[in-house]
Amino acid sequence: MSVFNRYILPALATVGVLFGIVIVVISMKKPSTPPIPFPPPASPFKNFVAGVGQVEAASENISIGAPFTEIVSEVFVESGDMVNEGDPLFKLDTRVFTSELREAKAAVDVARANYRKMLDLPRPEDVPPLVASYEAAKWQHEEDKERFDLYQSIENPKAISQESYIIRKYQSFISEAGMRETRGKLDLLLSGAWSRDLEISRAEMKQAKAKMEIIQTNIARSMIRAPYDGQVLVVNVHKGEVVQTGVLEQDLILFGIVQPAHLRVDIDEEDVWRVMRGAPGIAFVRGNSRIHVPLDYVKIEPFLIPKQILTGDDTEKVDTRVLQIIYKFEINDLPIFFGQIMDVFLEAKPYDTEQEKYE
Numbered sequence: 211m212s213v214f215n216r217y218i219l220p221a222l223a224t225v226g227v228l229f230g231i232v233i234v235v236i237s238m239k240k241p242s243t244p245p246i247p248f249p250p251p252a253s254p255f256k257n258f259v260a261g262v263g264q265v266e267a268a269s270e271n272i273s274i275g276a277p278f279t280e281i282v283s284e285v286f287v288e289s290g291d292m293v294n295e296g297d298p299l300f301k302l303d304t305r306v307f308t309s310e311l312r313e314a315k316a317a318v319d320v321a322r323a324n325y326r327k328m329l330d331l332p333r334p335e336d337v338p339p340l341v342a343s344y345e346a347a348k349w350q351h352e353e354d355k356e357r358f359d360l361y362q363s364i365e366n367p368k369a370i371s372q373e374s375y376i377i378r379k380y381q382s383f384i385s386e387a388g389m390r391e392t393r394g395k396l397d398l399l400l401s402g403a404w405s406r407d408l409e410i411s412r413a414e415m416k417q418a419k420a421k422m423e424i425i426q427t428n429i430a431r432s433m434i435r436a437p438y439d440g441q442v443l444v445v446n447v448h449k450g451e452v453v454q455t456g457v458l459e460q461d462l463i464l465f466g467i468v469q470p471a472h473l474r475v476d477i478d479e480e481d482v483w484r485v486m487r488g489a490p491g492i493a494f495v496r497g498n499s500r501i502h503v504p505l506d507y508v509k510i511e512p513f514l515i516p517k518q519i520l521t522g523d524d525t526e527k528v529d530t531r532v533l534q535i536i537y538k539f540e541i542n543d544l545p546i547f548f549g550q551i552m553d554v555f556l557e558a559k560p561y562d563t564e565q566e567k568y569e
Contacts, residue, residue, distance in 0.1 A: 248497065248499050260554065261475045264551055267467050271548070273463075274463035275462055278302070278455055282452075283303045284300060284301040288445060290441065291441070291442045292439075293442060296435050297436045299436060300447055302434070302453070307432065310425050311422065318415070337399065340396045343395075344396050347385070347391075350389070351388070354378070439467070440465055446460050475536075475556070477535060479530055486558060489556050493554045495550075504539065517530050517532045535556070
């Protein structure tokens with residue numbers, strides 16, 4: 211028997227067996243559990259209700275819209291900008307309104323000129339011709355009257371024909387009526403504009419001014435301004451775009467008062483009976499339970515709404531309604547942002563106390 215078969219081969223087999231045993235032992239050893247950097251948040255209250263809250267502005271998130279459909283000519287802000295009340299946010303094209311304003315101003319000038327024209331009546335040039343017409347009608351009536359009087363003074367009725375007598379009689383009447391007509395026209399001219407015509411003219415002037423003011427108001431409304439001091443949270447409007455009015459899929463600009471911040475907390479309806487009005491609370495940042503803020507009660511919105519904020523937990527109930535409670539807190543330099551979801555614990559009534567109360 212060779213040395214290899216007698217000594218080396220058994221040694222190699224023994225080493226292989228030992229190596230296999232070591233591998234099996236190592237594979238059976240459970241790996242050590244890595245340390246959890248941030249443990250799940252825990253309530254500091256003995257009795258509590260848990261919920262989720264969304265960070266929002268103290269004024270609630272205000273959707274800034276456009277008063278009419280138009281092209282955006284300028285955008286003055288970016289997301290995150292702090293603005294003061296009245297600062298411009300964006301501007302709409304006003305070329306159409308500017309043209310309408312020129313037309314409206316011309317209409318006001320026409321209405322004002324017509325009113326002044328009526329106040330200046332009668333025109334001095336119109337009086338002398340009508341006075342002359344009245345004088346002529348007056349003398350014509352005198353002539354016709356004297357001729358008729360002459361016919362009446364004849365003692366012998368056969369001296370003139372019956373037809374001539376009738377003609378002179380009615381000619382006198384006609385000339386008298388013509389004189390009165392001319393006198394009436396002269397009096398009407400000298401009296402100036404009729405009071406009702408002046409009222410209509412004044413109303414037309416006010417109407418023209420009102421139309422002009424409407425256009426001026428629309429031009430002013432074309433400059434969209436901040437409703438008060440606050441922060442621009444979202445900007446979804448750009449120069450050259452056509453913006454629409456009404457409810458949009460996304461806000462043109464989302465705006466709000468950011469100090470203090472508000473947290474809108476949703477409490478499932480199963481826990482509503484344990485909620486205490488004005489109870490203290492605490493909110494934790496998701497992913498890092500070491501970042502948390504105390505909450506100060508603001509108000510309860512008493513109408514329950516369908517649940518909208520979902521946590522993704524397997525045991526979460528989605529077909530339920532929630533009570534919304536508003537709390538406030540100071541963000542300061544913490545990594546907390548608007549729209550962020552936070553885990554919330556609120557101090558609540560104990561279970562046993564409430565059971566005894568309602569039994």
